Amino acid sequence: MNKTALITGASSGLGVEFARIHASKGDNLVLVARNVDRMNALKDELEKQFRNISIYVIGKDLSEPSAAKAIHEELQSKKIRVDYLINNAGFGDFGVFAECNLEKQLEMINLNVSALTYLTRMFLPDMIENKFGRVLNVASTAAFQPGPTMSVYFATKAYVLSFSEAIAYELKETGVTVTALCPGATDTGFKVAAALGASNLFKGNGIAGSKDVAEFGYKAMMKGKTVVVHGFMNSLMAQSVRFAPRNIVTAIAQLKLKEIKK
Numbered sequence: 001m002n003k004t005a006l007i008t009g010a011s012s013g014l015g016v017e018f019a020r021i022h023a024s025k026g027d028n029l030v031l032v033a034r035n036v037d038r039m040n041a042l043k044d045e046l047e048k049q050f051r052n053i054s055i056y057v058i059g060k061d062l063s064e065p066s067a068a069k070a071i072h073e074e075l076q077s078k079k080i081r082v083d084y085l086i087n088n089a090g091f092g093d094f095g096v097f098a099e100c101n102l103e104k105q106l107e108m109i110n111l112n113v114s115a116l117t118y119l120t121r122m123f124l125p126d127m128i129e130n131k132f133g134r135v136l137n138v139a140s141t142a143a144f145q146p147g148p149t150m151s152v153y154f155a156t157k158a159y160v161l162s163f164s165e166a167i168a169y170e171l172k173e174t175g176v177t178v179t180a181l182c183p184g185a186t187d188t189g190f191k192v193a194a195a196l197g198a199s200n201l202f203k204g205n206g207i208a209g210s211k212d213v214a215e216f217g218y219k220a221m222m223k224g225k226t227v228v229v230h231g232f233m234n235s236l237m238a239q240s241v242r243f244a245p246r247n248i249v250t251a252i253a254q255l256k257l258k259e260i261k262k
Helices: 013-024 036-049 067-077 102-130 151-170 210-223 232-240 246-261
Strands: 004-008 028-033 055-059 084-087 133-138 176-182 227-229
Touching: 004 013, 004 102, 013 028, 013 036, 013 084, 013 210, 028 036, 036 055, 067 102, 084 102, 102 133, 102 151, 102 176, 133 151, 133 210, 151 176, 151 227, 176 210, 210 227, 227 232
Parallel strands: 004 028, 004 084, 028 055, 084 133, 133 176, 176 227
Antiparallel strands: none
16 A cells, blocks of 8 residues: 655645655655645656556645644545655745844744644654654754844744654654754755845855755655754754854854855
């Protein structure tokens, strides 16, 4: 019997690549995102390529407080059991907090934190009962430090990392694992959502591709690793900030973000 992977943010970037990976392994898919047309195109592509799988599309904006609950209820009504939960949806924003669009910051918290938390809580009990399940939460290298001018985004990713580590420990010996994937700058739709499309961060050839990051994350999830950082330099940075004074880490992050925005 095919296992089922629920993937949020499944209309672009990492979400698309996670869907392709799981489809290639013979997993059924539940695709969740706002852009239904893109997901339907992906559904057609994958069902033609992998004829033994089924794909269910749900068009929801997870930044809306009621969306995560509606998704869980819909899948319950369809008797669709989730074996792999890929909490990939998220977005960022750039700007001084006191001057930013507050509504956008709250939507970011709803998506990056609240929806991820709700979906994880709702699907974990069945995984525990079945003695099998994999949860992959997409965090970021931003999780390891404060981020002046991207304060809320960095804080949401710190939550994802801490939350994932804690529940991974709670789930020992259950057959269920939780993995926090921490990529650095990746060629996805994030740069547009965060108003960083023309920044130095996304120029040049050093940016990781979505396919490479997704494959790295999938392998780590299947091995049951708790925290993984994509890329040697990203891993080095993530480890180094653990030992530096917090005020120094914050100042360095601010300098980097100023350079990125140029």
